[in-house]
Amino acid sequence: MEESLKNYEKSIDKKHGFGWTPKYEEEFRTNLNEKVFVSIAEKTFEKLNWDLVYKEDKVIEAKRKESNFGVEKWTEAISINFSHGKIIVKSESLGNEIWDNGKNSKRVKLFIHAFKEIEKSFDRESLERLEVEIDRKNNWDDYLIPENLSRPNEIKKANFTILLIGGFLISVVLAFILAQISVIGMYVIVLVEYGVALAIAFSLKWLIEISNFTELNKLRYLLIGIIILTYLLNQYFQYEIIIRENNYDRIGFLEFIKLRLEEGLIIKKTNTGWIGLVISWILQFVITYYIALLRLISNVASYQLRRVPVDVIDFAFYHFVKNKTEGEVRKELSQKGWTVRQNQDEVFEAINALSELKQLNR
Known part of the structure; x- marks a missing residue:
């Protein structure tokens, strides 16, 4: 960020925000149309060194990050909305604080200042040139249609069975590890669920590539099944480990669950009873799933x-x-060697994936 902007930021009379997610909002007006507004807002983000995460016709969003002890993290999300010449600028904290120390107001006021500076640097002619440039970019007018396209990959049929078998094995392995951790008393709530979620996601990533299966709805049901099976088997493995290591008389697994419910969940010497235990099981699933x-x-x-x-x-x-x-695009692809429908479908899926990743980044 330029020195002049740093100096202006220091001079801002900040307004403190309080709440579970502190935020600050301010609005101003402009004579720009929505097309040029988005472009200048994007230039403003670049000047402020904020990361652009989303943009469409009347909305553009960025995230600001700070570096502490060599670790970078996003601290605020800044959204800019345009409506008939009115621009609404909002900054919202991304951390867990309930007091923002005025940081959100500083981001909003700094953006408005930088935006107006850039806006002033454009006269009528340069704005017209910018609008023409935007139209050409949005309409892909400078795109040159290639004579040839890269060859399609060899056809690989999607195989959901690989995911089913792999999902079952993932559940068994994770459940056994969780049982060992639980029995020796090293289970840390939230941290363990986070680790389980990452392990499942990493394993599924590998299985998806092997199986070439990308139907998200079925994968969601598979994910739910893996998580439920993991935590059920975790209880069963705990039962087996406790019985075997302590030479207890064997009781039924359901009787073991009944005894666990009667014992309840103890947190810092406080017994939350069976309700606390059931809630902890529900949280296990919810945290891991999302x-x-x-x-x-x-x-x-x-x-x-x-x-x-x-x-x-x-x-x-x-x-x-x-x-x-879609039919016309399939015809264009066929003329360039992409004649197989599955290959064409994968092209359309890739285009949709760009939108999915855009939303996730947002």
């Missing part, structure tokens, strides 16, 4: 992009920009 699901969506989208060459994705996307139908 963390693993986000990773799963990202992994599927990344794989869908990797299996199709970039020049082919660009070629198909260009024709969609020119308002061609």
Whole structure:
């Protein structure tokens, strides 16, 4: 960030925000149209060294990051909305604080200042040139249709059975590890669930590539099944370990669960009873599911992009920009050697994956 902007930031009279997610919002007006507004807002983010994460016709968003002890993390999310000449700027904290020390107000006021500076640097002629440039970029007018496209990959049929078998093995291995950790008293709530979610997501990433299966709805059901089976087997393995290591008389597994419920969940010498134990089991599933699901969506989208060459994705996307139908795009792909329907479907999936990753980044 330029020295002049750093000096201005120091001079800002900040306003403190309080709440579970502190935020600050301010608005101002401009004579720019929505098309040019987005471009200048993007230039403002670049000038402020904020990371652009999302943009569309009337909305653009960025995240600001700080580095502490060599570790970078996003601290605020800044969203800019345009409506009939009115620009609403909002900054929202991304940490766990309930007091933002005025940081959100500083981000908003700094953006407005930097935006207006850039806006002033454009006269009417330069704004017209910028608008023409934006239209050319949005319409892909500078795209040159290649004579040839990269060859399609060898056809590989999707095989969900590989995922089912792999998912079962993942559950067994993770359940046994969890049981060992639980029995020796090293189970740390949230941390363990986070680790389980990452392990499941990493394993599924590998299995998805082997099986070439990317149907997200079925993968979600598979994920739910893996998590439920993992935590059920975890209880069973705990039962077996406790019985074997202590030479107890064997009781039924259901009787073991009944005894666990009667014993309840003890947190810092406080017994929360069977309700606390059941709630902890529910939280296990919920935390693991949502963390693993986000990773799963990202992994599927990344794989869908990797299996199709970039020049082919660009070629198909260009024709969609020119308002061609799916059938017409398939015809264009066929003329360039992509004649097999499965290969064509994978191109369309890759284009959709770009949108998925965009939303995840947001």
